[in-house]
Amino acid sequence: MSDGREASLPCTFVIFGATGNLATNKLLPALYHLEAAARLSESLSIIAFSRRPWNDDEWRNHMREVLAEKIKGAPGTPVFERFVARFRYQQGDLNDVASYQALADRLPPAEACSSTVFYLAIKPSEFGAVIHNLEAVGLNKPRGLNRVVIEKPFGEDIESARMLNQLLHEHFDEEQVFRIDHFLGKETVQNLLVFRFANTLIEPLWNRNFIDHVQITVAESIGIEKRADYYDRAGALRDMLQNHLMQLLTVVAMEPPPALEADALHDEKVKVLRSIRPIAKRAVHAHAVRAQYARGMIDGANVPGYQQEEKVEPNSITETFVAxxxxxxxxxxxxxxFYLRTGKRMQRQTSMIALRFRHPPQQLFRETPLESIDPNWILLSIQPDESMRMEIHVKQPGLDMDTRLMQMNASFLKTDEQTLDAYETLLLDVIEGDRSLFLRFDEVEWAWRVVDPILKNWTVEREYIPTYPAGSWGPAEANRLFDSDDQTWRNEL
Known part of the structure; x- marks a missing residue:
């Protein structure tokens, strides 16, 4: 995909927060895999910015240590050593302007370098300091070329999202800002566009005449993983539903764009968000359910409840589940x-889009053993397995009119193929200047508008929150969202 602009390849990639969890677990392995695939230009150098008092060699030894756990067998190979040699280390404090001047002194001059990527792998509360300090030493210039990558959440509500956007636009043009949502880089999500718009078999059925309802589930078996300082302020609505799940909804529901260009895709997704029916204040309870995980068992092991997690506020009512x-x-x-659901400490780690078709209009088999036939489904698995399946009924061999349910599996991976990690796709797009899989601000703003009534209602109601046992599929209260008795959550492929 291309946004139609001539994008110059950057010669420097700067990672703020280089020793943090995001950089260690996602960015460094993804950059290594791009190196192994020969997708990084020879001229690209990478600067790791962090507070630890290291020099270049100490940082490279740190890389060898942490990546040995992430990429088995890679350290010591020629490809790995070539990758490590790209790195330099810059000690610095995110709030210290002098650290940014020292960083600027290590960058090549503007006339020798087309652009620089600044990746903010840091807490959202630190975005402001970095943006201001980059501007203070002139690293936001030339306008329109240098790129800044920020991770979600983009604000804590609609007002703070607008303030963050105003701050960014004071120092960077919109074309320089890459708001990253790693779900959009997953193969199944990208393949959904092909599944819908390249198959005349599918697209005519993708509407209210044939679809009964849509479910989007992102379930995690893990807890908050020592992120209480962030999560206890955010909760599942801000952390997952407002961004990841709303983006999946737009990809499922959007109209075919006139071209696979960034702005054309963004325009169609914004149209979906603008068309979502506003939730009245008095209707929030009918449209949204929240809950918090209690003690339970996952994979045979006892796990603590949310309020027993380290550094969680006593009697916290932060939601870890939202539907x-x-x-x-x-x-x-x-x-x-459209039913959206996400939660932590669920029974299984899974992300899935499920579309259920309407029942056939004629009860043709009512006087046979097939008096009631289950409806058809289209199932799009995002993780852990990436696949696309359609369920249909066929007659079982024999004298009676009995059926069996068959799954037509349209998995796009052959047995000898490996899927790309979402961050590999998105990092390559950042480097190449393709904004198709990144968020434009009006997408962010309209997503906040959609969930804002829920957020404001929950902010006022601070006395009680339902719980669900860890290892379950969430609270029973989530079932009350369904419009009819024959609608139930789809948990399995």
Whole structure:
């Protein structure tokens, strides 16, 4: 995909927060895999910015140590050593302007380098300091070329999102800002566009005439992983539903864009968000459910409840589970409920989009053993397995009119193929200047508008939150969102 602009390849990639969890677990392995695939230009150098008092060699030894656990067998190979040699280390404090001047002194002059990527692998509360200090030493210039990558959440509500956007636009043009959502880099999500728009078999069925409802589930078996300082302020609504799940909803529901260009894709996704029916204050309880995990068992091991996690506030009512129902009031989707659900300490780690078809209009088999036939489904598995399946009924061999349910598996991976990690795809797009899989600010703003009534209602109601046992599929209260008795959560492929 391309946004139609002539993008110059950057010659420097700067990682703020280089020793943090995100850089260690995601960015460094993804950059290594791009190196192994020969997708990084020879001229690209990478600067790791962090507070630890290291020099270049000490940082490279740190890389060899942490990546030995992430990429088995890589350290010591020629490819790995070539990758490590790209790195330099810059000790610095995010709040210290002198650290940024020292960083600027290590960058090649503007006339010798087309652009620099600044990746903010840091807490959202630190974004402001970095943006201001980059501007203070002139590293936001030349305008339109240097790129800044920020991770979600983009603000804590609609007002703070607008303030963050204003700050960014004071120092960078919109074309320089890459708001990253790693779900959009996953193969299944990208393949959904092909599945819908390259198959005349599928697209005519993708509307309110045939689809009964849509479910989008992102379930995690892990807890908060020592992130209480962030998570206890954010919760599942801000951390997952407002960004990841709303983005998946837009990809499922969008109209075909006129071209696979960044702005054309963003325009169609914004149209979906603008068409979502606003939730009235008095209707929040009918449209959204929150809950918090209690003690339970996962994979045979006892795990603590959320309030027993380290550094969680006593009697915290932060939600670790949220389920919500939305309607898209346009010609394609009017009247079709979209059920979104995400939670921590769920029974299984899984991300799935499930579309259930309507029942056949004629009860042809009512006087046979097939008096009631289960409806058809399309199942799009995002993780842990990436696949696309369609369920249909076929007759079982024999004298009676019995059926069996068959799954047509349209998995796009052959047995000898490996899928790309989402960060590999997105980092390559950053380097090449392709913004197709990144978020434009109006997408962020409209997503906040959609969830803002829920957020404000929950902010006021601070006395009680339901719980669900760790290792379950969430609270029973989530079932009350369904429009009809024959709708249930789809947990398995």
């Amino acid at each position: 919500a129902k939305f309607y898209i009031d346009n010609w394609r989707w009017r009247g079709v409920p």
